[in-house]
Amino acid sequence: MIPTPDTSHLTARDYEQVYEPAEDTFLLLDALEADADRLKELNPTICLEVGSGSGCVTSFIGGILGPSVLYLCTDINPHACRCTYLTGVQNKVNIHVINGSLAAPLQSRLSHKIDVILFNPPYVPTTEDEANVAQSSRNIGGSWSGGSDGMQVTNMLLDSVANLLSPKGHFYLVVLKQNNISRILQHMDELYHLEGEIVLQRRAGREHLFIVRFIRQGRSTVE
Numbered sequence: 001m002i003p004t005p006d007t008s009h010l011t012a013r014d015y016e017q018v019y020e021p022a023e024d025t026f027l028l029l030d031a032l033e034a035d036a037d038r039l040k041e042l043n044p045t046i047c048l049e050v051g052s053g054s055g056c057v058t059s060f061i062g063g064i065l066g067p068s069v070l071y072l073c074t075d076i077n078p079h080a081c082r083c084t085y086l087t088g089v090q091n092k093v094n095i096h097v098i099n100g101s102l103a104a105p106l107q108s109r110l111s112h113k114i115d116v117i118l119f120n121p122p123y124v125p126t127t128e129d130e131a132n133v134a135q136s137s138r139n140i141g142g143s144w145s146g147g148s149d150g151m152q153v154t155n156m157l158l159d160s161v162a163n164l165l166s167p168k169g170h171f172y173l174v175v176l177k178q179n180n181i182s183r184i185l186q187h188m189d190e191l192y193h194l195e196g197e198i199v200l201q202r203r204a205g206r207e208h209l210f211i212v213r214f215i216r217q218g219r220s221t222v223e
Contacts, residue, residue, distance in 0.1 A: 002033050004187030005059035005091045010083055017079040017140050019053040021126055023204035024174050028120055029060050031172060031200040031211040036064050042168055048072045050102055050157055054079050055087030055095060057118055060094030066117075072114075074105065076135060101135070102157050103164055114164045120174040125150040142192045150179045158184070162192035163216070170215055172199075177208040184212070193217040 001206070006023065032039070044065060049058045052073035062071055073084050073095055081097045088095030098105050106114075123146045131147030146152055154173075161171050171194070175181055183194040193216060200211040 002036070002060065004029065005056050005063070005087060007054055007056055007090070008084055009088055009090050010054060012078070014083055018077065018083050019080075019140060020092040021054055021056045023202065023207070024120055024209050025056055027200060027202050027209050028057055028118070028172065028174055028211055029211070030146060032061055032064065034200065035213070039064060039116065039170070042115055042170065044069055046070045046072065046110065046114045047116040048074070048103065048106065048114050048119070048164070049118040049146040050074050051076070051121060052084040052097070055084030057120065058084065058095055058201055059087050059091040059093045061116070061118070062088070062091065062095070067094065071095045072098065074100050074103060077102050077140065079151045085130060093105055094164070102153070103160055107160060107163065111163055113166055115166050115169050117161060117169065119172070120153075121157070122146045123150040123154065123174065125178055128152060131203070150176055158188060162194060165216070167216060170213060173212045173214070175210045175212055177210070181210060181212065188214055189217070
């Protein structure tokens with residue numbers, strides 16, 4: 001079993017501003033652990049986590065893939081960027097953190113070059129206004145307020161993933177049952193020729209959470 005990253009350096013005050021690792025985080029960690037051999041066989045060079053929050057997820061995959069990978073994280077919340085960096089230091093993973101919206105700072109420079117993309121988005125259905133305020137405020141509200149169907153922010157990233165993924169790339173997405181998973185799968189298949197598969201699911205209280213893995217069509221095995 002791969003140990004959960006040490007986040008003991010983060011305080012209650014940090015978690016007033018940054019999303020604390022919870023059931024959705026741990027479900028993503030479990031999916032990555034289950035795919036550990038698959039991910040190692042990719043021989044990835046670049047891993048990107050969008051909306052890294054505490055930095056727990058990238059520190060975890062860093063423990064799987066080791067120091068040869070370039071670990072990039074983005075977050076719109078500057079305090080989350082600081083926490084992500086410190087969590088990397090705490091767990092001996094060299095994380096390069098960018099304060100920005102989704103993957104916008106990387107679109108042109110890293111087109112078709114990212115081997116692993118991770119995204120635990122703000123998936124809770126809210127009003128569009130609430131989601132817009134949360135994103136513009138660049139604070140903890142942006143980590144959960146998902147707008148209409150909980151997909152307002154997620155859809156923005158989904159429309160850029162195909163441009164970012166390398167030919168062998170894997171994209172892991174956390175979704176809620178209410179996010180309409182079948183529609184997400186159809187959208188990514190028809191528009192971007194990315195095949196999606198539910199690799200893990202779990203109920204957490206009233207939430208039914210899923211991890212979906214996307215790869216390019218026709219690429220059923222690791223090259």
